[in-house]
Structure formats: structure tokens, C-alpha cells
Amino acid sequence: MTMLPDARENPVWRDSRAVALLMAATLTVMANATISPALPGLQQLFAEDPNAALMTRLLVPAPSLSIALLAPLIGLAIDSFGRRVLLLTGIILFVSSGSAGLYLPDLTTIFISRIVLGVAVALIMTSQTALIGDYFTGESRKALTGLQVSARNFGGLLFILLAGWVASMSPRYAFGVYGLAVLILPLIWMVIKEPQRDLPGKSGGAAANLGMQRAWRLQFGSLVVLQALTNMLFFIMPTQLPFFLDARGYGGAAMTGATLSVLMLTGGIMALFYTRIQSLIGYAGIFPLGYTAMAAGFLLIVSSPLALLTFAGAASIGAGYALVSPTFVALTLNLAPAPRRGLAGGILTASVFIGQFCSPLLSTPVVLGFGYDGMFLGAAIFLVALSAAAGISTLLGASRFH
Template sequence: MLSLLRDRRAVALLMAATLTILSNQIISPSLPGIGEHFAASPNAELLSRLLVTAPSLLVAVFAPFAGMMADRFGRKRQLLIGIALFAIAGSGGLWLPTLPLILASRLVLGLGVALIMTAQTALIGDYFHGEQRGRFMGVQIAATNFSGFIFLLIAGVLAGMSPFAPFVIYLIGLAYLPFLWLSLTEPPRGEAQERAHPEEAGERGWVLLLCVVILLAGLNFVAFYMLPTQMPFYLTTLGHDEPAAAAKLVAGVTLFGGLSSLAYGRVRARLGRALTPTLGFALFAAGFAIFGIAPSYGVVLAGGVLLGLAAGLVWPTFLSIALDVVPAHRRGLASGAVTTSVFLGQFVSPLVSQPLIDTFGFAGTFEAMAVLLAAMAVLVLLTFRERGPALAAA
């Protein structure tokens, strides 16, 4: 880990990664306050929930194109443009007067996130190889979760002052830009990259395996994003309607996710590519099962700990497998496809969960998610075994 942090490129990519957790979750503690402020606006209850997941729609639509742009035109410039757009659009809640306009700014934020995530992921594949790449993915998830823990605690405090105050946190992207511009370089791509690292020509059956990764990533985030979109409202049923309660829960999940992801490289080295995420999905299922029977806030926090531990084992898997198995000249496309799946899952999460909650209640919906995640653990065990190299690059 320390050797990675001595590399300015690695530090710059970790800084860029910390922005992604801000794209959605950072305003979660503000949702009840925003909904109350705009109560007279048509469909305020639904629109306030969509503020969290609206960026995901633009990411889901645009990420494949952003990935192809990164493959064709280069990664560094795209990353810097994405961060600038992220800061400007993300802070829109500070200065836009109506709920529909704030929602529109969240869509533009999603465009910036698509540019950031696809370029940043492709740069990871270009800069790091083999075991070093796996270590970096674990460190990246840790950095994302630890920064999210800090930012979410700050957001909870700011939301107690004003539901719009947390939007100021997005401006941190502007502070990152000078260091990233000085530290990142545009690497060789495509055939030149594959000649330098023959093992980067792709793994046999990579298209099918990538499709499984895309499916699992999307379903996982449909379930996980019930945390920022529904838990503030669920906690009110347990007598905890203060914004800090939801902020502490989400922050706790990110904290334990960071601790778990620090061990990802060592756990994967011992358990392998299949058993590591299988364990993670099993922990996800257990966490949601606990939510379904939780009688108190303390038990909900215990379920959140399991979700955090699960995230640290599962989330590095999605992009690390995608980068491991695809040819070097397909990394932008692969990162765009996985990013689309993740953010599409985030966007549709409240659209899926709200009807379920209206019909079966919070407890029944959480138990259904537990069953889905347990089935995903079985699918991972069957499909994520190690494979040989491809006979030819696709």
C-alpha cells in the first residue's frame, strides 16, 4: 500500500475516486428536509428521492460513450473535464431556486461522473498490472469509503443547519484539479500497451464473464442503494427522524467498507477470485436479513456493519475482473459498461423498492433483497473461477 502511495499517479487517481461517492449519497441526510422545503411542488416526495439517484441515469446512458471516448481520444483530458463539470453541477443545490432545476443539475452531475469514472478506471488498467492492480483496487475502495465516511459525517452536520448546505461539498473537485493535471500522464494505449504487457491481451471467454459482472453489479446496486434512498424514511418508523441518524448509518457502512477493502488483496490471494465475492454477497444477504427483523436503531447499525464488510469484498471485484479479463484496447469500453450497470442499478433502485415497500412494507422488501443477494452469491461461486488466456484479442 505504501509503495502505491509514493506514486503521484496513484494518489491522483485515488483523489478522483473519492469524488464518486459524493455524486449520490452525500445529500441523503438532506432528503426529508428538501422534501419538506418543496412540499408544495408537484410530486415533491418522489422528486426529492430522485435527487439521490438522478445522476445515475445520465451515467447509465452516457458511460458507454464516455468509455469509447476514453479509448479513442485519451483519458487524462476527459478526467479533468469531468471533474470540473462535477464541481459546477454538483453544487447546483446552493444556487438553484426550484426542485425541478436542482433535479436537472443532478442530471448534469451524472454526465461529469460518467467522464470521471470511465477515464479513471481505464487509467488504472493502463498504469498498473497484475497483482499490483488488484492491490490498487482494494486501496481505491478503501479511500472511497474512508473519504465517504468523513464527507457523510460533515453532510449530516450541515444538513442539520440547512438541507441545502451539503451541496457545498461538491466544490472540493475544483481543489483537486491542479494536482491531477500535474500528476497524471497520458499512457500508451491499444496495441502498444498489449505489446508492452502481453498478458493484457485478454482472457479466454472474457465477453461472457464481463456480461456476468455487468449483471451482478447492476443488481447489487439496486439493493444497496436502498440504503441512501429508503433508510432515512425507514428510520423515522423506528423513532429516529433526525438527519444525523441516517448520516451515521451510511457513514458507518462506508467506514467498515473501507476497513474491509484494505484487506481485499490479501483475502483474494487466499480465497481466490470466486470465493472472495461469494463471501461478500453472503454478507450482503445477512445484512439485509437483519434489516428485515431489526427492532431498534442499534440492530440496524449492526446490519450496516455487515453491508460495509460486504462492500469491501464485492465492489473491488467488479472493476478488477473487468480490467483483468478484457484486452487493453477494450478497457474504456469495459469500464463504461460496468459503470453503466452500477449507475443504472442506483437510478432504478427507488423505482423498484418504493412499490415493493408500499406493498410489502420495509421488512418484507428487505427480506426479498436478502434472498436476491444470496442467489447472487451462488452465481458468483459458479462463474468467477480463474480462466486461461484468450487465444486472440477480441
């Protein structure tokens, strides 16, 4: 299997494969929200459709459904048929399905194209995660998991700002932003090669394989559940923050956009320092620090009507999430046997979007019952509990990850 030397000898950002994988990362997590600025214009454009109000709102979460359902199956396909071809397929599908809203005739067909976009994102995210595990090891792998989060944050921010600008000319133009992904295809084609991998069952005896599977599956399952919960709490921000700010009297898309921009920028910057911070405090310290920062952020947002503290709270949440998010990938790649990295990456990808999808479904009843203050305070308390539980759990299993 191809491995990269230690990051101190060959910095990961100098490796063309790392650059290609980071460029692919910019296409993924915020792909759903890229068209958000165009939603009001799309509703007006298709005003003759009696379901326009509902259908336009469903365009944003639609890719999450197919990602959550299909990512584990895509992971199995990646383990069976290889990473490179499915990464290239995912990018081509991303360009074609993402930009289809430029010309499709109605909201129903656009909605279907968004479902297909979810398949593309699942292909990209899952194959990319497997390739990080195949190509890199040690400090290089750790550094790349942090840089991946930065790439997603900065890429998402750029695409949303660009979509907002072109949507002011025509709501359909926002779909054209997805077509920019074609620019990274030549680089992916040239530098991403299929790594040599051991096939399942060909490395070691059956008894050893069985023991290894039992050992890693339980720990991996815990990471999957924890990541779903983390994303469920994190997505309170984009799903409930606009209504919370409106209830506080701020109102307007500008305040929401500014707050979420602070969150994404802070997260992107913090992720650049992930490797250094993790080296200082270890995995056992990353989870308590990250979850405590997120809890503090929710408390800041709810504790004062001052806009400045709202920005500070968003920054704290973004920074905390940027610490814990790459840790899930790093620990998974440490745990999963090489022939199962595609499956592990697929399940891990699915857990991200399951958490996103469940977030408004679970947080909205809490808002109705306890108000926004109660919901944000509850999220902070839950994050403190996660901080303690994750810290103890990771500390007990720390020897497994060094």
C-alpha cells in the same frame, strides 16, 4: 504501456499517480447523496414552487440517469480521445455543475445542473478505471481496486457530514461542498499523463482479435449483470432502511444516519484489507464470502428489534459489499483488451447506477406485497443464491484471472 512494478517492490500508495486516482475516486459514487441533508431546507426555500416536494427528491437520483445512459458512450470517447483530458474535464465539470446550486434561481435549473453532474461523474469514474488498468498490473492493480472502494466510502462519509453541517446554515451551502474538488486539480494535472496505448486493430491479426473479443465479451457481460444486481440489493439500505426503522419505532434521521455511517465506515475499513483477503481465498472465494456477509447482514437487521443488531447487520452488509465491489473492477481490467478499457469501464460504471436506480422501483412493490420483513428476507435469500452461483462460475473460470 506504462506499468507499475509489483506492489511488494513499490507499494502502490507511494505512487503519486495512485494517490491522484484515489483522490478522484472520493468524488464519485456518493456524489448523488451529498446534498441529502439539505433536501428539507431546499423544499422550504422553494416552497412557492408547486412541485417542490417532488423536485427536491429528484435532485439526489438525477445524476444516476445521465450516468447510466451516457457512461458507455463516454467510455468510447475515452478510448478514442484519451484518458487524461477527459478526467480533467470531468473534474472541472464536477466543480462547476455540482456547486451551481449555490446561485441557480429555481429547482428546474438546479435539476438540470444535477443531470450535468452525472456526466461529470461518468467521465471521472470511467477514465479513472481505464487509467488503473493502463498504469498498474498484478498486485498493484489489485491493491488499488480495493483502496478505491475505501476512498469512495471515506470520501462520501466526509462530504455528507460536511454538507449536513453547512446545510444547517443554509441549504444552498451544501452545493458548495462540490467545489472542494478543485483542490485536487493541480495534482491530477501534474502526475496523470496520457499512457501509450495500442489502437484497436493494430495489435495482432484480425482473426486473433475476433477470437479475443468473443472470449471476453461473454464473461464481461456476466460481470455487468452481476454488478447491477449487487448494487440493486445494496441500495435497499439507503432507499428503504429509513422507512423500515420508522416502522420499527426508531424514527428520526439520527438513527438512519448512524446506521448508514456504520455501513460506510465498515466498508471503507474492509476494503483496506481486500488485497490480503483476495490473495488468501482467490476470486472464487471472494464472491461467496462477500454475498454471504451481505445476506447475514439483512438477516440480522430483520431478525431482532435491537438497535445493536441493526448496526451489526449494516456493518456486515458494508463489509460484504466492500469485498465484491472491487472484484468487478479487477476482473474487468483483467478481461478487457487495453484498447477497450474505456468502453468496459463505461459499461461497468453504468451498471452500478442502473442497479441503484432500479433498486427502489423493484423493492417498493415487494414491501407493499410482503412487508419490510419479507423484503429483507427475500434479499437475503437472493444473495445466498448469488453467492452459490457466482462462486461456481468464478471457480470454473478461475484460470482466466490468475
